[in-house]
Amino acid sequence: MTQTFPIDRTLKxxxxxxxxxxxQRSTDEQFFTEWxxxxxxxxxxxxxALDAIQQKYFYQLSDGQLGEETIKLIVLSPLLDLAGFFxxxxxxxxxxxxxITVESDDVIYRGRIDALVLLQTLWVVVIESKETSFSLELAxxxxxAYMLAxxxxxxxxxxxxxxxxxxxxxKLQTQEIPYYELSNVFSLLPRRNQxxxxxxxxxxxxxxxxxx
Numbered sequence: 001m002t003q004t005f006p007i008d009r010t011l012k013x014x015x016x017x018x019x020x021x022x023x024q025r026s027t028d029e030q031f032f033t034e035w036x037x038x039x040x041x042x043x044x045x046x047x048x049a050l051d052a053i054q055q056k057y058f059y060q061l062s063d064g065q066l067g068e069e070t071i072k073l074i075v076l077s078p079l080l081d082l083a084g085f086f087x088x089x090x091x092x093x094x095x096x097x098x099x100i101t102v103e104s105d106d107v108i109y110r111g112r113i114d115a116l117v118l119l120q121t122l123w124v125v126v127i128e129s130k131e132t133s134f135s136l137e138l139a140x141x142x143x144x145a146y147m148l149a150x151x152x153x154x155x156x157x158x159x160x161x162x163x164x165x166x167x168x169x170x171k172l173q174t175q176e177i178p179y180y181e182l183s184n185v186f187s188l189l190p191r192r193n194q195x196x197x198x199x200x201x202x203x204x205x206x207x208x209x210x211x212x
Contacts, residue, residue: 013141021148023178032171032181034158034208035201042196046082050195053078054188057164071164079195083202089210136161136168136185144180147172158205160198165189167198169205 017023026032042050056074060066086092139161150157153174161168169183183201186194 014144017141017144017148021178023144023148023180026173026179026181028181031173031179032169032183034171034204035169035183037204040200040203042199046199047193047196049078049082050193050199054193054195057188061165066164071162075164076162079199079202082199083206085202085206090206136163136166139163140168140170140182143170144172147180148174148178150174160202167194169201 014023014025053075057066060070060074080086080092084090143159143161147157147159147170150172156171156173159170159172161170165188167186170180172178172180186197188195
């Protein structure tokens with residue numbers, strides 16, 4: 001009899017993902033170079049919009065911890081809009097249900113992705129936003145579990161995890177063995193607004209998906 005378990009409650013650690021799906025972290029320095037190749041320059045209008053996001057984030061944070069819906073409203077949605085993920089050829093979906101099946105054990109893991117950007121059959125960005133009290137490390141295993149549900153394993157899938165104030169990008173390539181790698185962590189704390197870097201990386205991933 002097939003058993004179904006929620007992803008967010010059962011796949012919480014990297015060791016669980018390694019045991020269930022043989023997920024490995026890549027040791028190849030060239031595995032995830034897409035986040036490094038941010039060759040496009042931001043316009044003055046984009047920079048002003050990103051500075052406004054940063055200011056609104058700290059204004060709201062001054063009264064305490066931000067909830068997930070607030071983070072989506074003041075940080076995530078305007079950022080994705082600037083990246084063009086609400087416009088053709090992309091499709092934007094929220095609360096999308098995905099599932100992963102472990103056939104040998106008759107087990108299904110099912111969960112809901114907070115936000116999903118699609119380009120035809122290619123998954124471009126999987127986003128798991130967490131409240132500001134959550135560290136990115138706690139959200140990464142769950143996000144990777146969602147990414148393992150990609151129905152087109154011959155193509156790489158990219159993810160971004162954020163708690164509103166910090167951002168990290170993930171690449172997953174599923175072949176015989178699924179491998180992943182992480183980018184640096186970008187933060188809203190430094191005087192220089194690192195949302196500039198985040199938007200440049202999103203732009204790069206968008207172009208990469210369009211060219212694939």
